[in-house]
Amino acid sequence: MIPFEExxxxxxxxxxxxxLGYTNDPAQAQDLVQETFISVWKGLSxxxxxxxxxxxxxxxxxxxxLRALEVDKRxxxxxxxxxxxxxxEVSQETKLQLLYQFIAELExxxxxxxxxxxxxxxxxDMAAIVGLxxxxxxxxxxxxxxxxxxxxxxxxxFE
Amino acid sequence: MDNLNDLRSLWHTANTDRLPGxxxxxxxxxxxxxxxxxxxxxxxxxxxxxxxxxxxxxLLGHFELVAxxxxxxxxAVACLLLAITNIRSLKRFYQxxxxxxxxxxxxxxxxxxxxxxxxxxxxxxxxxxxxxxxxLYLYExxxxxxxxxxxxxGGILLYLAIMWFYVRPRxxxxxxxxxxxxxxxxxxxxxxxx
Numbered sequence: 001m002i003p004f005e006e007x008x009x010x011x012x013x014x015x016x017x018x019x020l021g022y023t024n025d026p027a028q029a030q031d032l033v034q035e036t037f038i039s040v041w042k043g044l045s046x047x048x049x050x051x052x053x054x055x056x057x058x059x060x061x062x063x064x065x066l067r068a069l070e071v072d073k074r075x076x077x078x079x080x081x082x083x084x085x086x087x088x089e090v091s092q093e094t095k096l097q098l099l100y101q102f103i104a105e106l107e108x109x110x111x112x113x114x115x116x117x118x119x120x121x122x123x124x125d126m127a128a129i130v131g132l133x134x135x136x137x138x139x140x141x142x143x144x145x146x147x148x149x150x151x152x153x154x155x156x157x158f159e
Numbered sequence: 160m161d162n163l164n165d166l167r168s169l170w171h172t173a174n175t176d177r178l179p180g181x182x183x184x185x186x187x188x189x190x191x192x193x194x195x196x197x198x199x200x201x202x203x204x205x206x207x208x209x210x211x212x213x214x215x216x217x218l219l220g221h222f223e224l225v226a227x228x229x230x231x232x233x234x235a236v237a238c239l240l241l242a243i244t245n246i247r248s249l250k251r252f253y254q255x256x257x258x259x260x261x262x263x264x265x266x267x268x269x270x271x272x273x274x275x276x277x278x279x280x281x282x283x284x285x286x287x288x289x290x291x292x293x294x295l296y297l298y299e300x301x302x303x304x305x306x307x308x309x310x311x312x313g314g315i316l317l318y319l320a321i322m323w324f325y326v327r328p329r330x331x332x333x334x335x336x337x338x339x340x341x342x343x344x345x346x347x348x349x350x351x352x353x
Contacts, residue, residue: 004188005182006181008181008184009181012175012181012184016173016175016178017170017171020173026177033178037184038187038188041185056257059257059258059259059260062260063258066264066267067263067267092169096173099166099169107347107351108348108351109348110351118167129259129260130259130352131261131352
C-alpha cells in the first residue's frame with residue numbers, strides 16, 4: 001500500500017489543475033482537492049486495485065466537481081483567475097488565463113474531458129473515468145479541441 | 160502559439176504552489192468530520208433512544224385509556240421511521256465512491272428522487288404520526304390533572320398547528336426549489352453524457 005503522503009505529492013498538482021479547469025476558480029479548486037483527498041483517505045484502506053490508483057483518484061475528483069452543482073453561481077466565467085502562473089512571463093500567463101476562460105465556457109463534461117486530456121491521461125483511462133466508450137471520448141476530444149482552436153483564433157492566438 | 164499541442168505545456172504552467180503540503184493535508188483529512196454525516200448519526204441515535212423510551216413507558220406504565228397506548232406506539236413508530244430513513248440515506252453516502260461520472264450522475268439523480276419522496280411523503284407521514292401520537296399520549300394526563308396541563312396541551316396543539324401549516328410548507332417550498340435547480344442541472348449533464 002502506497003503511503004497517503006506519497007499519493008498526495010504525486011497526484012495533488014494534477015487534481016488541482018483538473019479542478020481548476022472545471023471551476024476556473026483557484027479557491028474552489030483548492031476546496032475540491034481537499035474534498036478529493038478526504039475521500040481518498042477514507043477509501044484507501046478499501047481500495048482493491050480493481051482500477052488503477054490514478055483512475056480511481058481522478059474519478060473521485062471529477063465526481064466531486066460534478067457534485068458541486070451550485071458551482072455556476074461561483075464560477076467567474078467573465079473574469080480571469082489572477083493568481084495563476086505567477087512565476088512565468090506575462091504573455092504566458094495571459095495565454096494560460098485565456099485557456100482557463102475558454103475551458104470555463106465549455107459544458108460541464110467537456111470541461112472534465114479536456115482537463116483530463118491536457119493533463120495527459122490515456123483516453124482509455126478517461127473513458128473509465130467519465131463512463132463513455134473510448135471511441136466516444138476520442139470524438140469528443142477532437143470536437144473540444146476544434147472549439148478551443150476557434151476561440152483562440154478569434155483572439156488572434158493561432159496562426 | 161502555433162497549434163493546440165502547445166496547450167498541454169501551457170496547461171502545466173499553472174502554479175500549484177498554493178496547495179498545502181502532504182503533512183498539512185494529512186492533518187486536515189484526519190481531523191475532518193462531516194457535519195452532515197454527524198447530524199444524520201445524531202438523528203438516528205436520538206430517534207432510536209426516543210423510540211426505546213416510548214416502548215419502555217408503554218410496557219411499564221399503567222394507563223387507563225387505550226388512546227395513551229396508541230399515542231405512545233404512534234410516536235415510537237414515527238421515531239423508528241425517522242431512524243430507518245436516515246440509515247438508508249447514510250448507506251447511500253458510504254456506497255458512493257468508486258464510480259464513473261455517468262454512474263455518479265445517475266446516483267445523484269436517485270438521491271434527488273429519494274429526497275423528493277422524503278419531503279413529499281415520508282416527512283409528512285412522520286410528522287402526522289408524531290402529532291397524533293403526541294396528542295393522544297398527553298390526553299390522559301391532561302384530563303386527569305387539568306389545570307396547567309390543559310394549558311400545556313393547548314400550547315402543544317398551537318405548536319403542532321404552526322409546524323404543520325407554516326414551518327413545513329415553507330421548508331418544503333425552499334427545498335423543492337433547491338431540488339428543482341439540481342434536477343435541471345442533472346438533466347443538462349445527463350444529456351451531455353448521452
